[in-house]
Structure formats: C-alpha cells, structure tokens
Amino acid sequence: MRLLVAESEPPADREERRASVGRSSGETVRDLLSSLSPGASIDRATPADADGDVPDEATIAGYDAVFLTGSPLHVYDDTPEAAREIAFMRTVFASGTPSFGSCAGLQVAVAAAGGTVRPMGDRREAGFARRIAATQAGRDHPLLAGRAPVWDAAAIHSDEVESLPESATLLAGNAVTAVQAAEIRVGPGVFWGVQYHPELSLTEVAAALRRQASDLVETGLVRAESEIEDQAALIDALAEDPTRRDLAWRLGLDAELIDRAKRTTELRNFLEHLVVPTRAARGRG
Structure with a gap:
C-alpha cells in the first residue's frame, strides 16, 4: 500500500511543533499509519511550502x-x-485517490470544494472536543463505525467550518462546532474528514495546550498560563499511565479517548472501509 501524508503546516510551524514534541504533524501521522498499516510505503509532501515538492495529479x-x-x-x-x-487538495480530488484530513485538513478540503471556513472568535475547543454526536447520516457511515453514541476527542482549534459544500454530507457535530465530521465528494474524489484529531496522543495534546497558552489566556478560557500548565501536567500523567482512573475522572475522559485503538477509530475506518476497497477496485489487490 502506498500512502501520501501532506503537511498542512507551513515551515515555521512545523519546526515549532518539532521543538515541542519531536515531530511535525505529518511525522505524527506517518508514524501512526506505520503502525496501523504495517508494511505500507509512506511518503510526505509539503504543499504549503513555496519550494515544496508537490506531486502532480x-x-x-x-x-x-x-x-x-x-x-x-x-x-x-x-x-x-x-x-x-x-x-x-483540488488536485487530490481530481486524481480520484481517497483522502482523509483532520482539523485544518478538513477545512482545506471544505474550501477546495466550495465551502467556507471562519474564525471562532473567542470560542475554543482546547485539548478536547466534548460530547460529539453523529448525525442520522453519520450513524450509518463507515467513518464512525464503532464510535459510542456520544464521544470526546482530542481537539484544539480557533477556526471552524462555516458552511459545507453542496457535495458534502454532515456526519457529526457538537454544541461548540456544528461540523465535527463530514464526507465530501468532488468528481472522482472522496474525502472523509474530522475537525478533531484522532491521530494525537495525550502527550501531544498537552504539548499543544502549552504552545497555545497565551492565546487561551487572551480569549478568557483560563486566567493565567499556569492554569494551562496544571491541566497539561494532568494530561501528561494520564498519558504515562492510562490506567489512572483518578486522572481520567479529573479530566472527564473515558476509553473513547484514552484507549489508543478507540482514539484512532476514524483513521482505521478510513483505511479499512474506503482505502482497501478502492485499492481493490483499482486492481491493486
């Protein structure tokens, strides 16, 4: 199986993330895919870069x-x-290759297909998106197969989808962000995406909070950056020992996010229910 990971991060943001957790977003996804699809050949591209080596259709x-x-x-x-x-992303749609995106990846696909994205103002989902629920269409969609009726997920974002393109199907949302999961079809291309981050470990969630601490103070989510550090420390401790029921209770988390297999549900479903059948239909076995 041949997989391509496209870094949505510009170069400076990539390096900031590497300094924080030792990996860019693309490297996190690459490492996870290596474990979900052993033996896969995985390449990286940097389409945001002015000098990026971007593959053609x-x-x-x-x-x-x-x-x-x-x-x-x-x-x-x-x-x-x-x-x-x-x-x-428009080239990806035209190629007919199945695609998946999280957070900004979903937003890029929405914009490429004719939808709109907006800033959230002072609203935030910082650390975790709470009480996500599937729509009627989402309950029967393979992207969300195996998800609980309501679940929490790793999330940190200041933008959100304002309107989906006509070619999209809304699959999940919550009280903060109406579009938490969607399918988008453009020409021969099929995209499955989520606003949250099924690829992130708890350690990476804690690091993301620390990187964005000043923004979270500015928007009034916390009163001081020290409060972010306190929350991040709890998350780090749970990452070190996921059996800590006391920490899970304090953070309000359950197995849908703590358990790695459940946390990565959407990525595994994408590979199993869209990539493998499409690969077979293309005669690639």
Whole structure:
C-alpha cells in the first residue's frame, strides 16, 4: 500500500511543533499509519511550502490514499500558503485517490470544494472536543463505525467550518462546532474528514495546550498560563499511565479517548472501509 501524508503546516510551524514534541504533524501521522498499516510505503509532501515538492495529479493517482494534517494555517486568508494548500487538495480530488484530513485538513478540503471556513472568535475547543454526536447520516457511515453514541476527542482549534459544500454530507457535530465530521465528494474524489484529531496522543495534546497558552489566556478560557500548565501536567500523567482512573475522572475522559485503538477509530475506518476497497477496485489487490 502506498500512502501520501501532506503537511498542512507551513515551515515555521512545523519546526515549532518539532521543538515541542519531536515531530511535525505529518511525522505524527506517518508514524501512526506505520503502525496501523504495517508494511505500507509512506511518503510526505509539503504543499504549503513555496519550494515544496508537490506531486502532480498523475503521481497522486498512484497512491492509495492521501492524508492532510492539522495546522495553524487559516484557509480563509489570502496567503500563498493557503492558496497552495487549496490547489493541492483540488488536485487530490481530481486524481480520484481517497483522502482523509483532520482539523485544518478538513477545512482545506471544505474550501477546495466550495465551502467556507471562519474564525471562532473567542470560542475554543482546547485539548478536547466534548460530547460529539453523529448525525442520522453519520450513524450509518463507515467513518464512525464503532464510535459510542456520544464521544470526546482530542481537539484544539480557533477556526471552524462555516458552511459545507453542496457535495458534502454532515456526519457529526457538537454544541461548540456544528461540523465535527463530514464526507465530501468532488468528481472522482472522496474525502472523509474530522475537525478533531484522532491521530494525537495525550502527550501531544498537552504539548499543544502549552504552545497555545497565551492565546487561551487572551480569549478568557483560563486566567493565567499556569492554569494551562496544571491541566497539561494532568494530561501528561494520564498519558504515562492510562490506567489512572483518578486522572481520567479529573479530566472527564473515558476509553473513547484514552484507549489508543478507540482514539484512532476514524483513521482505521478510513483505511479499512474506503482505502482497501478502492485499492481493490483499482486492481491493486
């Protein structure tokens, strides 16, 4: 199986994340895919970069799946980075290769297909998105197969989907962000995406909170950065020992997020229910 991971992070944000947790977003996704699909050949591309080696449509068609990562990128900004990301996603749709995206990856796909993305103002989902629920369409959709009726997920974002394109199906939402999961079809392309982060470990959630501490104080989610450190320390401790029921209780988390297999449900479902059948239909076995 050949997989392509597209880094949505611009170069400076990639390096900041590496300094924080030792991996860029794309490297996190690559490492997880290596464990979910042993033996897969996994390449990385950097479509946001001015000098990025971006594959063309024919090259993308040679892959079995494309994964778009999270990023601080704002797709509604008139910047070269955003324009390059959206152009890349349109090429992915045209190639017919199944694609998956989380957080900014979903937002890029929405913009590429004609939908809109907006800033959330002072609202935030910081650390965890709570009480996500499938829509009627989502309850029968293979992306969410095996999910509890209501679940929490790793999430940290300041932008959200404002309107889905006509070619999309809303699969899940919650009280904070109406679009938490969606399917988008454009031409021969099929995209499954989520606003949250099934690829993130608890350690990476804690690191993300620390990186964005000043923003969370500014928006009034906490009163001081020390409160972020207290929360991040609890998350780190639970990551070190997931059997700590006391920490799970204090953080309000259950197995849907603590258990790695459950946490990565959407990625595993994408591989099993979309990538493998599409690969077979293409005669790749």
